[in-house]
Amino acid sequence: MRSNRAKTRAVVSMAATLPMIAGALALGIPAAHAADPGRNALTGTRPTWATATADKGATSNDAQLSARVYLAGRNASGLAAYAKAVSDPSSPLYGKYLNAKQVQARYGATKAQVAAVKTWLNSAGLKVTKVTQHYIAVTGDVSAAEKAFGTQLHNFVKGSKTYRAPQHTASVPAGLKGAVLTVTGLDNAPHKSSHDEQLPPPDAVFKNSGPFSSYFGSKIATTLPDAYGSKIPYAIKGYTGKQLRSAYGAGTNTGKGVRVAITDAYASPTIAFDAASYAKKHGDAAYTTGQLHQVLPKNYTKTKECGAAGWYGEETLDVEAVHAVAPAADITYVGAASCYDDDLLDSLSKIVDNHLADIVSNSWGDIEANQTPDLAAAYDQVFQLGAVEGIGFYFSSGDNGDEVANTGTKQVDTPANSAWVTAVGGTSLAVGKDDKYQWETGWGTEKATLSADGKSWTGFPGAFTSGAGGGTSKTVPQPYYQKNVVPKALATANNTAGNRVVPDIAAIADPNTGFLVGQTQTFPDGTEQYSEYRIGGTSLAAPVIAAVQALAQEARGGKALGFANPAIYAKFGTKAYHDVTDNPTGSGLAVARIDFVNGFDATGGLATSVRSLGKDSSLSAVKGYDNVTGVGTPANGYVSSYSRH
Numbered sequence: 001m002r003s004n005r006a007k008t009r010a011v012v013s014m015a016a017t018l019p020m021i022a023g024a025l026a027l028g029i030p031a032a033h034a035a036d037p038g039r040n041a042l043t044g045t046r047p048t049w050a051t052a053t054a055d056k057g058a059t060s061n062d063a064q065l066s067a068r069v070y071l072a073g074r075n076a077s078g079l080a081a082y083a084k085a086v087s088d089p090s091s092p093l094y095g096k097y098l099n100a101k102q103v104q105a106r107y108g109a110t111k112a113q114v115a116a117v118k119t120w121l122n123s124a125g126l127k128v129t130k131v132t133q134h135y136i137a138v139t140g141d142v143s144a145a146e147k148a149f150g151t152q153l154h155n156f157v158k159g160s161k162t163y164r165a166p167q168h169t170a171s172v173p174a175g176l177k178g179a180v181l182t183v184t185g186l187d188n189a190p191h192k193s194s195h196d197e198q199l200p201p202p203d204a205v206f207k208n209s210g211p212f213s214s215y216f217g218s219k220i221a222t223t224l225p226d227a228y229g230s231k232i233p234y235a236i237k238g239y240t241g242k243q244l245r246s247a248y249g250a251g252t253n254t255g256k257g258v259r260v261a262i263t264d265a266y267a268s269p270t271i272a273f274d275a276a277s278y279a280k281k282h283g284d285a286a287y288t289t290g291q292l293h294q295v296l297p298k299n300y301t302k303t304k305e306c307g308a309a310g311w312y313g314e315e316t317l318d319v320e321a322v323h324a325v326a327p328a329a330d331i332t333y334v335g336a337a338s339c340y341d342d343d344l345l346d347s348l349s350k351i352v353d354n355h356l357a358d359i360v361s362n363s364w365g366d367i368e369a370n371q372t373p374d375l376a377a378a379y380d381q382v383f384q385l386g387a388v389e390g391i392g393f394y395f396s397s398g399d400n401g402d403e404v405a406n407t408g409t410k411q412v413d414t415p416a417n418s419a420w421v422t423a424v425g426g427t428s429l430a431v432g433k434d435d436k437y438q439w440e441t442g443w444g445t446e447k448a449t450l451s452a453d454g455k456s457w458t459g460f461p462g463a464f465t466s467g468a469g470g471g472t473s474k475t476v477p478q479p480y481y482q483k484n485v486v487p488k489a490l491a492t493a494n495n496t497a498g499n500r501v502v503p504d505i506a507a508i509a510d511p512n513t514g515f516l517v518g519q520t521q522t523f524p525d526g527t528e529q530y531s532e533y534r535i536g537g538t539s540l541a542a543p544v545i546a547a548v549q550a551l552a553q554e555a556r557g558g559k560a561l562g563f564a565n566p567a568i569y570a571k572f573g574t575k576a577y578h579d580v581t582d583n584p585t586g587s588g589l590a591v592a593r594i595d596f597v598n599g600f601d602a603t604g605g606l607a608t609s610v611r612s613l614g615k616d617s618s619l620s621a622v623k624g625y626d627n628v629t630g631v632g633t634p635a636n637g638y639v640s641s642y643s644r645h
Contacts, residue, residue, distance in 0.1 A: 039150050040177050044373025045170035046151070047187050054156040059164045061143040065153075067126075067185030068135045068342060069117060070378045071109040072178055079107040083387035083420070084480075087563040089570050097390035097560060100355045107385065108133055113179040120173060124148035134349055134382070149183060163189035181381060182374040184342070201528065202270070203309045205521040208534050209596045209606060212237035216430035216438060216513065221592035225456050227610050228588025235591045235611070238516025238534035239431060240282045241324025244508065246435035248325070248548050249636035254285070255326030255550035257558050261357035262319060262543065263347045264364060266303070267296050267335040268312035270520035270528075271319060277530050278320050278518035285327035292319065293330075295350060297337040306339035316519045317535055318363055318543040324515075325547035332356050339364070341375050345382065348393070352386045358553065358560040360386070361546035362415070363396045363539035367407055368473060371414040376475075383420035383563070390560035393421040394546045396538035397503040398469020401444060401617030405464055410618065412471045412502045419479040422565055423502040424542045425629050426468030426509020427580055427621075428589070428613040439584040442628035443468040443510040443536075444616025450608040457610045461590070467616035468509055468538055469502065470627035476500040481566045486625050504565055506580065506629035507544040511536025512591050512611045515544075524600065548634050552642040561642070568631060573624075576641045577632030582614035582621045589613040 073079060085093040098106065117136055118128050125144030130137040142153050142164075149170035155162050165187035172180045213219045217233040224232070268274070271294070276287055300308065315333060322331055334350055336343040344364070351360055383393055398413035400406040416423035426443035448462030471493075478491050478498035491498040508515065514536030521531050553561050561567065571577065583589060590612045598604030614621065621628040 036150065036171065038174050039171040040174055042149075042170045042172060042180065042182050042374070044377075045149075045183060045186060046166045046168060047189070047372070049158045050154070050156045050165040050167065050187070054158065055167070056155040056157060056162060059142050059153040059155055061141060063142045063164070064139065065142060065145055065164070065185060065188065066137065066139045067145065067183055068137050069121065069183050070135045070181040070381070071113065071117065072181040073107045073109050073381075074113070075107055076178075076181070076381075079381075079384050079388065083384040083563065086390075087387050088566045095390070095559065095562065097562065098388050100353060100389060103385055103388050104133060107388070109179065116176060117179055120176060121148060132349070133353060134378075145186065149186065151186075153186065158189055163187060165189070182377045184374045184378065201309065202268075202312055202519070202521045204599070205523050205529075205531055206533050206599045207531065207596060207601070208237070209594045209602070210234075210237075211594065215243070215432055215435075217432065224450070224592050224608070224610075227457065227460065227590040227612070230587070232590045232592050232610065235512045235593045236534070238514055238532070239429070239508070240516055241284050241327070243431045243435050244325050244515070244544060247429060247431050247437045248507065248544070248634040249639050250325065250548070250551050251639060253551040253554050253639055255329030255547065255554055258326070258359065258550040258553045259330045259332065259357040260322050260326065260546055260550050261332045261334055261351050261360045262315065262322065263334050263336065263344065263351070263360065263362050264311050264314045264318065265306055265336040265339040265344065266300055266308045266311045267294060267333065268315045268519075271315055271333070274316055274519050274530060275319050275323065278532075279323060281518065282324070282516070284324050287323070291330055293332045295332060295334045295356065297335065297343075297346075300337050301343075302338040302340065311339070313517070313519055313535070314363055314539060317515070317517050317539060318361055320517050321515055321540060321543040322361065322547045322550070325544055326550040329547065329550040345378055348379075348382045352382055352389060352391060355389055355391070358391055358562075359546050359549050360391060360393045361543040362393060363537075363542045365395060365398060365413045365416055367403055368411045368414045368417050368475065369407070369409060371417070371475075376414070376418070379415050380418055380420050383418060387420060387563035390562040392549065392562055392564045394424055394542050394549070395421050396469075396542040397423045397425045399466050399537045399539070400469060401464065401467035402471050402619055403469070404617060410471060412473050413469045416469070416502050417473045417476050417500055419476055419500050420563060422545070422563075422568065423504050423630070424538055424545045425470055425503030425506035426538045426541045427506050427629055427633055428510035428513045429508040430513065437578075440578055440580045440633055441582050441584055441589060441614035442580060442616050442619070442621030442626070444614060444619065444628070445510065445512065446612040446615040448610050448612075460610065461612040461615065462610070464615065464617055466511075466537075467619070468506065468541075468628050470616075470619050471502060472627070473500040473502065479565070481569045485569050485572050485631070490627055501627055503627070503630040505545060505568055505631055506633050507541040507548070509536050509538045509541040510613065512593065512613070515540050545634075548639065551639045555639050556642040571638070571641060572631045574641070575637040576635060577638065578635045579623060579632045580621050580629040581623055
């Protein structure tokens with residue numbers, strides 16, 4: 001699933017739209033009481049699609065389900081408050097992080113809470129299958145679940161399919177008040193039975209056709225029609241680490257002593273060979289013994305449903321991009337068992353529970369409409385626990401602009417919409433001769449093809465194809481650090497009180513000005529060989545920013561940056577950032593591309609097109625903060641600014 005080889009961010013949560021209250025849950029605000037005074041409601045557990053008109057009757061009492069009861073811990077509101085204080089440069093508690101054991105002792109669930117929740121679940125007839133610091137997993141039949149959660153489970157029509165869901169909001173006994181954060185799994189849209197599988201071989205090979213520019217503008221398409229009144233350059237072959245380090249002000253910093261984690265689903269079986277081959281070929285520092293680690297699950301599930309082989313390229317991109325920009329950083333890849341939320345949450349929790357890294361790059365997500373408040377609360381809890389330990393999470397903002405062309409509805413992506421993560425937007429980047437930064441524009445692409453006579457571009461500038469995700473959340477309240485920076489018109493687009501706006505910061509994402517990666521792929525003759533291609537998407541922007549943060553942490557003497565948004569916004573308007581705007585040259589921007597029709601060689605023909613830059617759906621990169629690039633991209637002063645903290 002790639003759009004112009006911009007890596008598609010994997011669909012992780014396919015549940016239906018719900019009116020989210022993630023912000024309230026995450027900040028420890030109690031859920032509203034259920035009508036029954038003897039029970040406490042778990043707000044957000046009944047989907048909005050579970051309506052009376054869609055109701056097809058009660059689910060069979062004997063039907064089986066699996067669920068997770070997430071634990072609120074002993075002081076949810078205290079966790080949120082400390083996470084804020086320890087991340088705020090203006091707070092006296094700034095940077096006073098706790099270690100994983102201290103976090104668990106201060107904010108984790110008590111043994112008494114765990115025992116009480118287990119007793120309640122068992123008494124209802126549910127079987128406890130797993131107990132972790134974060135949740136208790138159970139299985140059982142519908143009648144037991146209905147007894148436990150004080151609701152009826154019915155079948156509801158959603159689109160062309162029928163799914164199980166609570167008829168009313170789930171609840172827990174009043175005696176468990178404060179112990180249970182939420183429950184997931186009562187609705188099964190579209191949770192499917194899973195089974196253990198071996199990982200599939202790599203995807204079919206993909207190659208870019210030339211001609212290419214080696215740096216932006218180095219090769220002009222003199223035989224092709226003009227665009228915006230002049231000849232245009234061919235797309236670059238793919239930037240390398242040397243060019244990106246120069247563009248984003250790495251200086252002499254290499255990320256030495258800093259630990260970066262990467263989460264995706266599954267795991268590339270050839271990552272060590274591919275990463276080493278790429279580094280050697282492109283002048284990056286060789287990996288030292290133990291510099292690249294993998295933390296993997298015992299078994300993988302849903303490999304066909306999630307397109308497991310497609311995730312190999314994501315891991316490859318993330319690892320190679322981090323190493324290219326921060327060549328001395330320690331990298332730990334944490335692979336999830338599938339692309340579903342429960343498994344991805346487990347991966348994030350592993351990082352926090354074992355403090356595997358200080359910086360975490362995550363190039364995956366889903367549309368906000370598919371997020372549910374139960375899962376949002378579970379994610380935010382992990383992010384807050386990480387913040388208290390000094391761990392920062394970076395999420396790609398999406399590759400479909402305002403999502404209208406993709407979903408028909410203007411919306412942002414999640415988990416990038418969380419107030420507790422750094423959402424990374426995207427740009428088109430021009431690096432010129434001698435690795436000199438020229439300009440950036442917000443990533444948004446419009447495509448027109450060459451006319452049959454070769455004398456013009458048909459329908460120029462063409463249709464929107466892809467662009468950096470961004471916009472205003474419909475569900476997450478505006479975080480304090482965005483106030484007085486994000487324009488009021490953006491913050492109040494969906495709510496007069498103001499909501500979270502995405503992204504926070506940005507970096508290179510446009511696949512037309514993308515990054516060169518090397519990966520073992522399956523060739524037409526069935527052999528598996530190392531090959532290179534250009535790639536982009538905010539799946540590239542996230543690891544690039546994570547790597548820049550590693551450089552900044554090194555410049556800070558190794559002191560963890562933690563949840564970085566308050567510090568990122570505190571630098572707004574300074575020389576730390578390139579203030580990215582659309583069409584920075586004032587003349588219109590475009591590149592020419594010639595692609596193999598079959599994605600491999602010229603036997604299937606060639607396709608010639610013009611790609612206009614800075615055309616991100618309804619989103620615009622303007623002076624100051626904007627919903628394509630946030631506060632901007634790191635400039636020469638960014639990394640060094642942390643040395644003064």
